[in-house]
Amino acid sequence: MIASWLTLGTFFLENSGQWRIPFALQLVPAIVLIAFLFLVPESPRWLMLRDRHEDAIESLRRYLGKGLSSDDDVVQNEYKSIRGSLEIERQSKISFKTVILLPRSIVSSQAHVAGITLVENLGMSALMARILTGVNATTYCISTALAF
Numbered sequence: 001m002i003a004s005w006l007t008l009g010t011f012f013l014e015n016s017g018q019w020r021i022p023f024a025l026q027l028v029p030a031i032v033l034i035a036f037l038f039l040v041p042e043s044p045r046w047l048m049l050r051d052r053h054e055d056a057i058e059s060l061r062r063y064l065g066k067g068l069s070s071d072d073d074v075v076q077n078e079y080k081s082i083r084g085s086l087e088i089e090r091q092s093k094i095s096f097k098t099v100i101l102l103p104r105s106i107v108s109s110q111a112h113v114a115g116i117t118l119v120e121n122l123g124m125s126a127l128m129a130r131i132l133t134g135v136n137a138t139t140y141c142i143s144t145a146l147a148f
Contacts, residue, residue, distance in 0.1 A: 010022055044059045044060045044078075044082055057079055061075050
């Protein structure tokens with residue numbers, strides 16, 4: 001909604017700012033995200049893949065709560081769960097390329113990233129997806145144009 005109003009505000013400019021300002025405003029959130037990306041800690045799973053188990057336990061302790069110690073049952077159970085899943089993945093003989101190239105996997109993966117399935121997997125309702133993608137604004141404009 002904010003982007004729509006800002007773009008409308010630049011509509012009346014008579015210079016290249018008409019397209020440069022909306023373009024530059026889109027860069028602001030991206031720059032903020034990139035700047036704060038370095039403050040995000042590594043995931044415990046990634047640390048365990050790199051054999052940094054002590055760091056993984058410390059990261060789990062921070063994720064699960066400030067009052068927990070590294071020896072707490074909650075932290076240790078989560079650590080064992082991640083370690084177990086990594087062991088299962090390491091024992092698997094099938095490669096990622098094989099999984100992707102299986103005909104059944106191709107159809108299944110395309111179904112998961114197509115349309116409403118992706119929206120539902122992200123936890124959004126159809127209404128929320130329409131609002132976030134701007135389809136509602138387009139629908140309102142088209143219906144207004146058709147009324148004339």
